[in-house]
Amino acid sequence: MMPEDELPLGPEAVALLPMAARVLLDGAVADLEFDYAIPPALDGVGPGSRVSVPLRNRTMTGTVLIVYPAAEAEVTKLKPLLGLLSERVMIPPALMEFGKWVSGYYCAPLESVMRAMLPEAVREEKHSEKRRLFARLLREPSAEEQAVLTKKAPKQAEVLEALKAAGEPVAAVAFSGAALKALHHKGWIEITDEPVARDPHEGETFVSTKSLALNQAQHEALVTVLEAVRHPREAKPMLLFGVTGSGKTEVYLQAAQRVLEQGRAVLVLVPEISLTPQTVERFKSRFAEMQEQVAVLHSHLSKGERFDEWHKIQRGKARIVIGARSAIFAPLEDIGLIIVDEEHEGSYKQEQPPRYQARDAAVVRARLEGCAILLGSATPSLESWHNAQRGKYALLKLPERADDAQLPLVRVIDMRTEKKRAGKGSPAILSERLRIAIDQRLTRGEQSILFLNRRGFASSVVCQACGHVVKCPHCEVAMTVHQELGRLVCHVCGFQKLAPKKCPECKDPAILLAGYGTERVEETLRKVFPTARIARVDADSMAQKHKLRDTLHAFKTGKLDLLIGTQMIAKGLHFPNVTLVGILNADMGLHIPDFRAGERTFSLLTQVAGRAGRGELMGEVVVQSFTPHHPAIQFARQHDFEGFSEQELEFRRQCGYPPYGHAVLVTVRSERENLADFALKTLHAKLVKVFPAEILLGEPAPSPLVKSHDQYRFQILARARQAKQITGPLMQCLADLKMPKEVIVTVDVDPVNLG
Ligand code: ADP
Numbered sequence: 001m002m003p004e005d006e007l008p009l010g011p012e013a014v015a016l017l018p019m020a021a022r023v024l025l026d027g028a029v030a031d032l033e034f035d036y037a038i039p040p041a042l043d044g045v046g047p048g049s050r051v052s053v054p055l056r057n058r059t060m061t062g063t064v065l066i067v068y069p070a071a072e073a074e075v076t077k078l079k080p081l082l083g084l085l086s087e088r089v090m091i092p093p094a095l096m097e098f099g100k101w102v103s104g105y106y107c108a109p110l111e112s113v114m115r116a117m118l119p120e121a122v123r124e125e126k127h128s129e130k131r132r133l134f135a136r137l138l139r140e141p142s143a144e145e146q147a148v149l150t151k152k153a154p155k156q157a158e159v160l161e162a163l164k165a166a167g168e169p170v171a172a173v174a175f176s177g178a179a180l181k182a183l184h185h186k187g188w189i190e191i192t193d194e195p196v197a198r199d200p201h202e203g204e205t206f207v208s209t210k211s212l213a214l215n216q217a218q219h220e221a222l223v224t225v226l227e228a229v230r231h232p233r234e235a236k237p238m239l240l241f242g243v244t245g246s247g248k249t250e251v252y253l254q255a256a257q258r259v260l261e262q263g264r265a266v267l268v269l270v271p272e273i274s275l276t277p278q279t280v281e282r283f284k285s286r287f288a289e290m291q292e293q294v295a296v297l298h299s300h301l302s303k304g305e306r307f308d309e310w311h312k313i314q315r316g317k318a319r320i321v322i323g324a325r326s327a328i329f330a331p332l333e334d335i336g337l338i339i340v341d342e343e344h345e346g347s348y349k350q351e352q353p354p355r356y357q358a359r360d361a362a363v364v365r366a367r368l369e370g371c372a373i374l375l376g377s378a379t380p381s382l383e384s385w386h387n388a389q390r391g392k393y394a395l396l397k398l399p400e401r402a403d404d405a406q407l408p409l410v411r412v413i414d415m416r417t418e419k420k421r422a423g424k425g426s427p428a429i430l431s432e433r434l435r436i437a438i439d440q441r442l443t444r445g446e447q448s449i450l451f452l453n454r455r456g457f458a459s460s461v462v463c464q465a466c467g468h469v470v471k472c473p474h475c476e477v478a479m480t481v482h483q484e485l486g487r488l489v490c491h492v493c494g495f496q497k498l499a500p501k502k503c504p505e506c507k508d509p510a511i512l513l514a515g516y517g518t519e520r521v522e523e524t525l526r527k528v529f530p531t532a533r534i535a536r537v538d539a540d541s542m543a544q545k546h547k548l549r550d551t552l553h554a555f556k557t558g559k560l561d562l563l564i565g566t567q568m569i570a571k572g573l574h575f576p577n578v579t580l581v582g583i584l585n586a587d588m589g590l591h592i593p594d595f596r597a598g599e600r601t602f603s604l605l606t607q608v609a610g611r612a613g614r615g616e617l618m619g620e621v622v623v624q625s626f627t628p629h630h631p632a633i634q635f636a637r638q639h640d641f642e643g644f645s646e647q648e649l650e651f652r653r654q655c656g657y658p659p660y661g662h663a664v665l666v667t668v669r670s671e672r673e674n675l676a677d678f679a680l681k682t683l684h685a686k687l688v689k690v691f692p693a694e695i696l697l698g699e700p701a702p703s704p705l706v707k708s709h710d711q712y713r714f715q716i717l718a719r720a721r722q723a724k725q726i727t728g729p730l731m732q733c734l735a736d737l738k739m740p741k742e743v744i745v746t747v748d749v750d751p752v753n754l755g
Pocket residue numbers: 212213214215218242243244245246247248249250251402403574
């Protein structure tokens with residue numbers, strides 16, 4: 001019987017029916033769902049419960065998807081559930097609904113969505129709460145007893161004294177074990193074992209901050225947000241478009257505060273947390289008084305920490321959850337508001353199954369939860385901007401910087417002329433203009449940030465005699481030179497090898513380290529400015545746990561003059577004494593074959609430029625470029641998002657690219673090149689037949705990254721008004737088509753990375 005069917009019985013009769021559960025088994029490649037009877041002993045089982053079940057002769061674990069009343073005769077045919085792995089229902093109903101939507105829309109197995117909803121740390125039974133021994137006073141000693149004890153056993157007397165003074169249980173580690181044992185034996189105290197939360201921010205103190213008086217634009221935005229919180233069903237999703245430094249974060253904070261005052265919860269999504277430490281810090285500080293109700297979820301948590309934070313949320317103890325994209329699956333209930341900061345960020349897209357886009361999914365979760373949703377950015381994604389333009393989203397604008405600071409002056413330097421100056425063989429890293437600008441800041445005691453989106457020393461090793469480029473044996477990319485490591489590294493798969501002394505092809509010793517990365521820039525800067533205090537911030541130099549935090553702190557407190565870094569320093573950082581930002585190679589992302597290349601470059605330049613002049617001092621930005629007249633660069637120079645988006649949207653509309661319609665990318669991978677090519681062509685031929693005319697189907701072609709991790713990759717892109725128009729027939733085709741074992745097919749709905 002289908003559980004969705006209406007039962008022709010009244011509620012009382014239904015309550016008497018035996019219950020059955022549909023269980024999704026863990027670890028299966030495809031979704032395996034089976035129905036089981038719920039034995040009376042397990043009547044606490046609900047959707048989301050983790051259970052153990054029999055499957056043939058084995059015991060498996062799984063998650064309950066639905067519970068439904070069934071006729072006696074039906075249930076007796078089912079095997080019973082074996083046990084309940086958790087006392088509580090783990091996934092609230094609205095979240096479960098959301099999970100099913102993600103699975104359907106993004107063509108991802110429900111099992112993979114369940115994995116995201118119940119992270120490994122929560123599923124694994126070996127993790128448990130961290131427990132500690134506590135001592136608690138059972139009986140207060142009289143003055144007499146205390147005096148006797150002080151004489152005979154001073155250590156024990158001290159313990160009693162301390163417990164009496166504390167008036168609550170005290171961690172047992174504070175006292176001598178022998179004294180505790182003796183007191184326990186005599187019946188004075190009780191020793192209990194209690195759960196304690198591991199605090200990922202242990203040892204940090206957050207100074208509580210007060211709300212600022214909002215300016216007019218902020219005030220209007222807040223009023224709209226609060227109205228939406230009050231009447232979420234009638235409200236549209238909101239897009240807060242505010243230039244860098246316009247006080248978006250202040251609006252988030254005050255909106256969050258009001259929602260919390262109403263007793264409801266707030267979910268805040270930020271791009272990968274290592275990129276936005278200051279945003280998290282600002283939330284932690286504003287809500288310092290309710291620290292234990294703030295949960296932070298991100299990829300740098302230990303499994304134990306993740307376990308604790310997740311359970312804290314699941315038990316309803318956390319009222320604010322801040323996290324990177326996967327936090328969209330947090331088991332938070334009674335949500336009043338979801339905030340997605342820096343909504344344009346590519347890192348909201350998950351590149352592994354389930355391949356969801358957390359920003360778009362957040363809009364759906366908000367609808368299912370019946371709560372308000374606020375997306376914010378200085379450079380909105382064209383998807384969200386387009387939705388705001390056509391009235392699907394409400395647009396809130398903060399056109400000016402909040403602290404009266406001016407937007408920085410942006411100069412674009414033509415590096416083609418600088419390159420001639422640098423001469424053959426040595427890369428032009430610092431233009432004369434940028435060198436002078438840094439020098440001025442050093443003299444005036446002001447700070448500078450230099451940005452380059454590439455790690456390592458040189459971007460490739462090239463033989464000057466034969467032109468051979470050293471490539472990764474597993475991927476079709478040049479290997480990057482990492483001088484500190486003394487090795488070449490593949491930035492796609494991580495493969496490393498020693499740098500050759502001569503060309504591996506023609507044996508000529510004239511090998512050239514071409515291009516440059518952050519290591520090389522650091523080396524150059526140290527040569528040009530020998531007395532400057534310089535730090536480099538990238539994934540290599542910041543590998544240790546607190547290194548990033550410490551470096552940013554040193555910079556903030558004036559112990560450093562110059563920061564050179566990758567996108568780790570591009571976002572959300574706020575340093576009042578920074579008056580210069582240098583962008584070393586603005587074109588780097590422009591020439592990749594991706595229709596979003598211009599949008600990404602515009603957004604990155606604007607974000608990075610926004611780091612300059614955030615205090616009373618005027619900021620200056622120097623942009624080095626080999627294509628200085630490119631519109632992405634010119635519009636960024638003018639701080640003109642609307643101008644850029646207008647031009648870019650026109651281009652997208654003409655070509656039928658998102659946000660005009662949706663795209664679905666199908667990639668076929670195999671270690672055998674011919675096989676992958678052939679499999680994709682077969683699929684393509686079939687799709688041509690079944691797709692209706694309104695679907696634009698591209699030709700099968702090698703992916704831009706044609707080989708990665710030893711696998712050859714071929715792809716097709718399909719476009720249509722609605723993703724479902726494509727994914728419906730596509731998934732049907734894939735189910736009908738027998739692909740060879742050595743071939744892996746992936747379907748990416750609304751792809752961000754085009755291969
Ligand atoms: P955004 O998130 O838009 O980049 P922030 O919220 O970081 O902007 O604000 C930029 C700076 O302006 C911060 O130092 C913040 O404290 C300050 N600020 C924000 N709102 C106000 C306000 N209403 N009055 C004064 N300063 C403000």
